[in-house]
Every structure is written in structure tokens, then in C-alpha cells.
Amino acid sequence: MKRCIALALFLLCLLQAPSALAYYTVAFTDEVNYWPGFNNNRWDPYLRDWQDNLDVIGSPNLTGGNFVYSGHTLTGIELNYESTSRELVPGDWFFDLDQDGSWDYVLHHILCVGYDGRVNWDGGYALFSVDLAYLGYTDDSWMDDYRASFWPWGYEGRFDHPVQALVDREDWLESVTFSGWEQYLGWNETGTSTWSDFALDLSGYSGTFTYAFAMTCGNDVLFGESTIPAPEPSTFILFGLGGLGVVCYTRRKRRSL
Ligand SMILES: [Ca+2]
């Protein structure tokens, strides 16, 4: 009887195990106007409001999206937005996995993005390891580590906001697939861009991690916390019970010999 129970539990474990590596998503939203510490106290003469009061200065409006997981590994990001054009360029994704106030990884736009807005869209993104504090303006050295917001001639964005990390070439980890960013999206039109085919293993972390993203014009930025997925309890409890059952049965069998 005990042998049957142990075997049944073990089979249940095997059936449950693949679900732990299943593809699933965790949603995020846009809750901030600027990163903590980067309020610029600037009056916007066109919108007749302080930039710090505005989620967007123009377009696009980032609205949220999903972190895409395979098991415990972050493998992709889906970003949703309204109205944009290819003159407006996405910047970097930042991740602070242990939430110690320093970014640990960035998905860095390795394009040559000129100050005139000319972009080589074939360059793509890559994952880099970094160790960058996000201190805000209180530390004048922030521009040693970050590229500040910029935009094509004739436009205006959010002033003095970090939008990219100044990465070191030797910290390159892997290339990342990027797709999306339509040539043009009018008002009230929506789009989705995706970053995929990278692997950020979160198995050594728990609780939440901090993420941030910015357009290179700083027009709209993201900053928030997201839950780190826990291993499915049923899988591991069953695995433990199944393993225990097999061990007990083996010991009992040995003693009876
Ligand atoms: Ca927004």
C-alpha cells in the first residue's frame, strides 16, 4: 500500500513538474511621472504645466505591459503604448533584482542614436550586467553613469532624465531580440513592442524586484516593483512527499531483508 502511495506521489510530481517551466506573464503598469529623485522643477510653456506633473510631454504614452517568464527565468518583456513614431526611440530597461538601490542588469539599446534623432534600428538591444546606483540629482555624478534624455530637433521632451546606462563593452552578456515600434501611430492608436530571447535567472531572488524604463526623450518613463515568481508550491511539496515516500519505502524494505 505504502509503495503504491509513494509511486502515486512520484508520478504526480512528474506530471506537475513541466508546469513549473511553463510560459506565463506578470503584468506591470505605468504609475510614475519621473524616477525617484529626478523631478526637474521645469515649467513646460507648451502644455502650461510643470513637467513633474505630467506623465507624458507628447507621445508615446506608455501604458503598461507584461514580464514574460519561463519557469523562474525572465525571458521577455511586452510593452504597450499609444501613439508614437520611429523618430521617438525607446531607451534602456533597468533591473535591481536585490533592491539594494543599484541596478544589476540593463537591456541596453546598442544602437548608434544620434542627437539629431537618426537611428540605426538594425543594431538592437543587448543584456549587460551593471552596478549603477540610482541616486537622483543629489549626486552630481549621475551623468557619469547615465545618458540624459535627448530628442530630435523640433521636438521637446522631459529634461535631464536618465534614459540609458553608459555600459562597458566587457559587461555584455547576450544579445536580445527586439521587435516593434511602428513607423507611425496616430492618437488613440495602440502598439506593442517586445524584447525576447534573453535569460535573466531570478531563482536566487525572492519577494519583488525594481524595474525602470525610459524613452530616450524621457517623454514617458516607468519605475516600479514587480513580484518575483515563486516556485509552484504544489510541485515542490509533492516532489518532497514523493521523494520521502520512496526513501521510507526503500528503508523499510532494507530493514525487512
Ligand atoms: Ca504613461
Ligand SMILES: [Ca+2]
Ligand atoms: Ca541591486
Ligand SMILES: [Ca+2]
Ligand atoms: Ca510614466
